[in-house]
Amino acid sequence: MARRRRRARKQLDLTPREIQIDSLAHDGRGVGRGEDGKVVFVDFALPGERVKYVPVMNRKSYLFGTTIEVLEASPHRIEPKCAVFGQCGGCVLQHLEPEKQIHYKQQALLENFKKIGDVQPETLLAPMVGPQWGYRRRARLGAKFVPKKGGMIVGFRERNSSYIQPTERCEVLYPQVSNLIPALRDTLGKISCNDKLPQVEISVADNATVMILRHLETLLQQDLDLLTAFAKQHEIQLFLQPGNLKSVHPLYPPSPEPLYYRFDAFDITVEFLPTDFIQVNGGINDRLVATAIELLDLQETDRVLDLFCGVGNFTLPLARCAAHVVGVEGDRALVDRADHNKALNKLNNLEFHFGDLFKEDMTSESHGGWLEQSFDKVLLDPPRSGAAEMVKRIPQFNPSKIVYVSCGPATLARDAGVLVNEHGYRMTHAGVIDMFPHTAHVESIAVFEKD
Structure with missing residues (x-):
């Protein structure tokens, strides 16, 4: 048997080079073109800057590099607060003014809407911002x-x-x-x-x-x-x-003692286990829940469906404002915790169900009948992979308004394209949520309405 010849790996040329940075990639790297026309992604470089960089990884159509000297600085460059910024992988944008961080995140959201979903919001919401430091819980x-x-x-x-x-x-x-x-x-x-x-x-938590x-x-x-x-x-x-x-x-x-956080505006206490998912930024989460409920424009007679509900972060406050609320979650342990929180807050107009929300066909599951119900309003807060299967089902619930909270702009854009271009909804509002300042992570919210 003939031996397979291993392709010789070309040694990376580590010679420092200069480049003009034209834009910012979605991961926070500066983007420019090298002398050979190849796209170059450069760590810690900002649009409008000319930097000297050293290559760290070479691919056929692009190159990764890291900045070693800023030759012409952007007016929006600032001194990072963290002593290990540049070495630690937690933050990538501390060298950029917070206002400009929001600008680029908003730009990334709109680009995803256009390129992936072929949609644009009728109204751009003001960015949801909070403290820049000491926010991560x-x-x-x-x-x-x-x-x-x-x-x-x-x-x-x-x-x-x-x-x-x-x-x-x-x-x-x-x-x-x-x-x-x-x-x-x-x-x-x-x-x-x-x-x-x-x-x-x-x-x-609020108490520990x-x-x-x-x-x-x-x-x-x-x-x-x-x-x-x-x-x-x-x-x-x-x-x-x-x-x-x-x-x-x-x-x-x-x-x-049980861990909890409070929504004082709704007189709601949410208990959780140390291993449970909760939103990283407590201050922004308070505003996010209040804003989502405001955007849903809830009426006392509304029936509301909350998909990917977790321990009840949105569901419990929703129950203070609507006639009846149904929360669905794909983790049985979180459903149990949500039921506990329902009893803790003495809510009788609320029910929680287990459901694999990524499964195309749930008709044979014991889902408690929620799939056959109709709802006036729907709220979704899926993981980064989005809600492709549930978005397909939206017409069967017949909601007049949908609020979609997203931690992945690409999957939000994909799902928005289905809601608008296939199901006949209008994307009336969208905006960014600064859940993770100084990172390239883009959290967002979008509102869909049917006339």
Whole structure:
């Protein structure tokens, strides 16, 4: 048998080069064209700038590079606040004025609408913005014991790398969490299996701060004592995770009080587990829920369907404003939590159902009959993959208005194209939500109406 010849990999030419940056890519990289006409994506470069960069990856039709010197700076360039910006992969836009960050995110949303969905909103909503710093209430910190770097390091992954960037503080985390990083690092470094502690999950509720420590080896009693002392000193709830998510259990306190966040405007309390998904930005989430309900223009007689409802983030406040609300979620554990929150808030006009909302044919499932019902209004808040299968079903519910909250502008544009071009809805409003300042992540909201 003839041996397959391995194609020789062309060695990357690391010679520094200059380039004029024309635009900003959706991932936050500056975009220009090299002397050979090839498209070049350059980290930490802004539109209008001329920079010197070094290539980091070469492909047939494009090249990736990273800025080593700004030759002509944009008037919108600012000094990053974070000491490890550029190394840490958490933020990519700290060098750009916040107002311009919003501008480019809005531009990205509109470009997706045009190119993917062939739609445009009739009215552009004012961007939903909040605090630029100290906003993040959920995060996953990586941990690794590296003797060559002095022992235990804690932080986020490096940009374009699986390595962990050592971090003393994080400017976008809630301050009470950011301030704990050095003490957390020192404590983990003293654990007997400190080389088997890959990550720490963090959640901040209205009533507590929680950490979940993943450990790949059994902890000794001295380790448990050390971690308990850390939790007591810093007044946090500390959970351990020796295996999968089902293995998560409390260390201190042994019986922690339930975690919750409040919507005071609707007199709603939402309880959740440390492993549950909640919106990262609590302040923006408050505004988002209130805005979504306002855009739905709810009447006292309305029946509302909330798809991808989770623990009831939108569903519970909706029930304060409508005649009847149905929430559907594809995670049975979250449905149970949503039912608990229904009882906690004494809501009798609300029901939750399990449903695989990515499944094309749900007619044979035991779905509680919600698929056969009609609804005056529909709210969707799907994951990044969008709601392709549910958008196909929208006509059978016959809603007069739809509010779609999205964390993926491309899939929102795709689904908007179906609603407008196939189902006869108008996209009356759309706008960006600055859920993740200083990142390239684009959260958005769109409203669809049928005359």
